[in-house]
Amino acid sequence: MIPAKTIDDILSAARVEEVIEDFVTLKRRGVNMMGLCPFHDEKTPSFTVSPAKGIYKCFGCGKSGTSVGFIMEHEHLSYPEALKYLANKYNITVEEKEVSPEDRAVMQLTDALYIVNNFAAEHFTKNLLETDEGKAVGLSYFKERGFRQHTLDQWQLGFAMSSGKAFTSLALEKQYNMEHLQKLGLSTQYESDFFKSRVIFPIHNLSGKIVAFAGRMLSKDKNQPKYLNSPESEIYNKRKILYGFYFAKTAIRKADECIVVEGYTDVLTLYQGGVENVVASSGTSFTVDQIRLIKRFTDNIKIIYDGDPAGIKAALRGLDLVLAENMDVRLVLLPKDEDPDSFFKKSGQDAFTKYLDENAKDFIDFKTTLLLAEAGNDPIKRSHVLRDIVSSIALIPDAIKRAMYVKQTSSKMEIEEAILIAEVEKDLPEIKKGTATTIS
Numbered sequence: 001m002i003p004a005k006t007i008d009d010i011l012s013a014a015r016v017e018e019v020i021e022d023f024v025t026l027k028r029r030g031v032n033m034m035g036l037c038p039f040h041d042e043k044t045p046s047f048t049v050s051p052a053k054g055i056y057k058c059f060g061c062g063k064s065g066t067s068v069g070f071i072m073e074h075e076h077l078s079y080p081e082a083l084k085y086l087a088n089k090y091n092i093t094v095e096e097k098e099v100s101p102e103d104r105a106v107m108q109l110t111d112a113l114y115i116v117n118n119f120a121a122e123h124f125t126k127n128l129l130e131t132d133e134g135k136a137v138g139l140s141y142f143k144e145r146g147f148r149q150h151t152l153d154q155w156q157l158g159f160a161m162s163s164g165k166a167f168t169s170l171a172l173e174k175q176y177n178m179e180h181l182q183k184l185g186l187s188t189q190y191e192s193d194f195f196k197s198r199v200i201f202p203i204h205n206l207s208g209k210i211v212a213f214a215g216r217m218l219s220k221d222k223n224q225p226k227y228l229n230s231p232e233s234e235i236y237n238k239r240k241i242l243y244g245f246y247f248a249k250t251a252i253r254k255a256d257e258c259i260v261v262e263g264y265t266d267v268l269t270l271y272q273g274g275v276e277n278v279v280a281s282s283g284t285s286f287t288v289d290q291i292r293l294i295k296r297f298t299d300n301i302k303i304i305y306d307g308d309p310a311g312i313k314a315a316l317r318g319l320d321l322v323l324a325e326n327m328d329v330r331l332v333l334l335p336k337d338e339d340p341d342s343f344f345k346k347s348g349q350d351a352f353t354k355y356l357d358e359n360a361k362d363f364i365d366f367k368t369t370l371l372l373a374e375a376g377n378d379p380i381k382r383s384h385v386l387r388d389i390v391s392s393i394a395l396i397p398d399a400i401k402r403a404m405y406v407k408q409t410s411s412k413m414e415i416e417e418a419i420l421i422a423e424v425e426k427d428l429p430e431i432k433k434g435t436a437t438t439i440s
């Protein structure tokens with residue numbers, strides 16, 4: 001905990017214009033300073049900083065706040081993290097004081113949960129590598145997928161035995177707390193194992209700690225889901241976690257691009273094959289929180305889809321919001337009946353990367369192509385597609401980009417541009433009305 005006195009010191013030292021000028025070029029205008037907003041795309045400055053009031057406000061996107069708020073928003077930091085960032089900038093020493101009993105309890109709980117997950121991961125690994133059942137079922141599955149020992153070790157892959165009690169009994173014997181085991185979903189309310197007869201993929205957070213597990217069933221039991229995921233807990237919010245991000249983040253920065261696939265084994269195959277800037281959404285369809293996580297490392301996302309159009313359509317729903325995040329998102333559809341795993345193995349790294357580059361489409365183009373293929377020549381269906389695309393275009397913050405998409409969609413759907421512009425205009429938020437201009 002940062003003492004209140006230190007917080008005061010930081011807040012009074014951190015002049016809003018100085019903090020922001022590290023990221024935005026500001027020009028004096030009367031008592032205020034103006035610059036191009038870092039939170040939305042703009043060509044003329046509407047981002048205003050008031051040194052006198054100690055605040056910033058953007059008249060384009062409405063974002064506003066103090067110096068700490070700016071750092072939180074811009075650097076995606078929590079409040080204490082932002083304070084520490086500013087303390088560092090102004091050479092203020094932060095001596096963290098004794099934490100309150102409540103805070104300590106929370107910290108102790110999360111620490112304890114990490115320890116339990118570590119124990120579980122070690123147990124699953126041991127099962128995989130040292131037991132007859134693990135070797136015969138789990139290890140042979142991983143070997144069949146082509147995963148080398150180094151990959152198994154690095155990603156801490158494991159196996160959950162079929163007996164149904166093995167893990168929980170051992171954990172209790174080792175004095176682990178039943179409440180913690182249940183909170184993490186490792187043990188059921190009946191004190192038996194949650195994961196049974198499955199290969200195990202630990203899910204790491206950004207700092208490499210195990211926050212959850214995914215278990216893949218290997219038998220063909222129709223009554224069981226193919227994948228089981230740990231429930232959410234104090235340390236696991238599935239909407240904010242991407243499988244593989246911890247291992248991929250350096251490569252994502254370097255490549256200035258993040259590749260997103262659907263499956264755990266897709267991530268492992270690509271990573272092992274040298275495409276290391278790859279992640280998967282774990283147990284959910286891709287969320288805006290996950291996009292924001294990626295945004296801390298790169299603005300470029302390439303999402304790979306496989307499977308049937310209906311499934312992809314469902315996955316695209318909600319992804320509309322990426323348009324509002326102003327990131328360069330491209331989507332790639334793999335050839336029929338291929339998934340990233342199979343396609344990568346068949347084509348090799350170079351041909352795989354080449355295919356992605358040649359077939360990546362922007363979100364609007366991808367969505368239009370997909371929906372039109374489904375609608376065929378049915379005029380009513382085509383008008384639904386048009387509505388859908390129009391509402392997506394209206395989400396794009398940048399007027400010029402919107403105009404480009406209107407043009408592109410107009411030619412693709414054979415609809416007059418003027419009609420499209422009028423439709424997009426209707427869907428725009430109040431603040432942007434009158435900006436759905438055409439470009440010729």
Ligand SMILES: [Zn+2]
Pocket residue numbers: 037038039040047058059060061062063
């Ligand atoms: Zn703005």
